[in-house]
Amino acid sequence: MFALLRRTRVVLLVVFFVAGSTLYMLMDQSREPSLNMVFPPSGIQLDSETLKFRADAIKEAYQHSWDGYMKYAYPQDELLPMSKKGGNSMSGWGASVIDGIGTAVLMELDDVVQKQLEFIATIDYTKCEHVISMFETTIRYLGGMLSAYDLLAGPYSKTFHAGKGEKNYDLVNKLVYQSVKLADALKFAFDTTTGIPSGYFRLGDGAVKSNDINIIAGIGTLVLEWTRLSDLTGDPQYTRLAQKAQEYLLVVENPEVGEPFPGLLGTHVRLNDGNFQDSFGGWGALGDSYYEYLIKMWVYDQKRFKRYRNRWVEAADSTIKYLASSPPTRTDLVFVAEYSNKDSIAFRGSHLACFIGGNFLLGGQSLQSNKYNVFGLQLVNGCHETYAGTPSHIGPEEFGWDATLVPGGHKEFFEKNGWYYRGESDYRLRPEVIESYYHAYVVTKDNKYREWAWDAFLAINRTCRTENGFTSIHDVTREDGGRKDDKQESFWFAEVLKYLFLIFNEEGIQAKQKIGFVKGHKQRWVFNTEAHPMKVMV
Structure with missing residues (x-):
């Protein structure tokens, strides 16, 4: 590690890893620029007509996706647009309906919302023929219903209820009733030796698919939704269950195994004693939303969740110190590496992990720290380059920047772009890069990020759109995206289209109640990991 270079009041810390240089500026705490x-x-200007045109185009994409779902898949979980039928990968309770309702509310698609509310009121959450994922069910179903309630009982109540009588008030209140029914059906999963929930199980017979371990994302991505349910109902049992499980991540009993860097954890935790099985991890799959929720819980309630904030700061600082990395051919880019333990860093990333830029920006805004804002924007720029560098203009599922592992035939591409395709090169309608664009725009108000978001939408609309909806594509290395993989994910409604719409309609949302930050850095809403906005405690 090089010595610190001092220039007036700014301290630059340049950390070099084996595979490339980390180019991150840690600001002098006494005066952040x-x-x-x-x-x-950038100075880019966008007029109101352009913004309305783009917001309307995104609304049209939602309506097109919804119409295809209703025609061929309703009430199943998702549309298979190429097969013209439905699929049930998320418990069979109509995931696209619940995942999609919040976005439809924000877009003021009242006829769609009406149909969604009427369906949600009929779901029997005590019956399910499928294996249930505690994580996915919480973030999609429970989060979706609670968010819809907060929106429809709050800033969108007058618009939606106007002239429709008491029936709609009953349907909105039913969202909380159904949330309780779902949580009561799921809560037996916490009945383990430690209180850490089983990750997968069946209702009815209680058969558990995985009764020995859970992952930190599966443990640490429940607390926002279950706490919100307690706060809305006044019943503390739900938040107690989720927070008891979270304790094993807030305080690691054996840091030598489970916490290789301060605040950065291993991945697998045993249900019988709460101990970690390994020390590998990062901000990608299996760990991502645990870190995401630490700062979001503090945004949700700054009085109750100071420990969560402190834990996020630990993880964020360790990420900057140990995992930030720049490719040797593009030292202007910054990515976040993964680790096997504290002595083994892997220079690889994923589309899933590209939410991290937005999460650092949320931390920077809520903590009023430009250190995190600067790092967050660097990460947003890095993930943008994975989109800008492909023929399809969509980033791949996986990528790497280790100069010693560049595949044959990719060296010229690596020299130019600073990264290479690693493993899967498909696009699964994922939201993370666009999510980070949204946060970058909220923080900076720079229309550059709106332009990046529009470019992403145009690319997705060109490659993923079908006659009946949108679908994942097989190969972003081809201009046309290659083969269409026949699945319209429910999070297409919940996340991708919501973040896109908000990027271009943030000012319109303000007329009711702004979803992003407001004056004084106090946020009124916080997104769960499925982009369902929930009202914060005041």
Whole structure:
């Protein structure tokens, strides 16, 4: 590690890893420069007509996706647009309906919302023929219903209820009733020696698919939804269950195995004693949303969740210190590496992990720290380059930047772009890069990020759109995206289209109640990991 280079009041710490240089500026705590000093504004101007045109185009994409779902898949979980039928990968309770309702509310698609509410009121959450994922069911179903309630009982109540009588008030209240029914059906999963929930199980006979371990994302991505349910109902049992499980991640009993860097954890935790089985991890799959929720819980309630904030700061600082990395051919880019233990760093990333830029920006805004804002914007720029560098203009599922592992035939591409395709090169309608664009725009108000989001939408609309909806594609290395993989994910409604719409309609949302930050850095809403906005405690 090089010595610190001092220049007036700014300290630059340049950390070099084996595979490339980390180019991250840690600011002198006594005086952090403004974001405009580090990231000069682009000066791009967008008029109201352009913004409305783009927001309307995104609404049309939602309506097109919804119409195809209703025609061929309702009330199953998702549309298979190429096969013209439905699929049930998320418990068979109509995941696309619940995942999609919040976005439809924000878009003021009242006829769609009406149909969604009427369906949700009929679901029997005590019956399910499928193996249930505690994680997915919580973030999609429970999160979706609670968010819809907060929106429809709050800023969108007058618009939606106007002239429709008491029936709609009953349907909105039913969202909380159904949330309780679902949580009561799921809560037996916490009945383990430690209180850490089983990750997969069946209802009815109680058969458990995985009764020995869970992952930190599966343990640490329940607390926002279950706490919100307690706060809405006044019944503390739900938040107690989720917070008891979370304790094993907030305080690691054996850090030598489970916490290789301060705040950064291993992945698998035993249900019988709460101990970690390994020390590998990062901000990608299996761990991602655990870190995401630490800062979001503090945003949700700053009085109750200071420990969560402190734990996020630990993880964020360790990420900057130990995992930030730049490719040797593109030292202007910054990515976040993974680890097997504290002595083994892997220079690889994923589309899933590209939410991290937005999460650092959320932390920077809520903590009023430009250190995290600067790092977050660097990560947003890095993930943008994975989109800009492909023929389809969509980033791949996996990528790497280790100069010693560049595949044959990819060296010229690596020299130019600073990364290479690793493993899967498909696109699964994932939201993470666009999610980070949204946060970058909220923080900077720079229309550059709106342009990046629009470019992403145009690419997705060109390659993933079908006659009946949208679908994942097989190969982003081809201009046309290659083979269409026949699945319209429910999070297409919940996340991709919501973040896109908000990027271009943030000002319109303000007329009711702004979903992003408001004056004084106090946020009124916080997104769960499925992009369902929930009202924060005041």
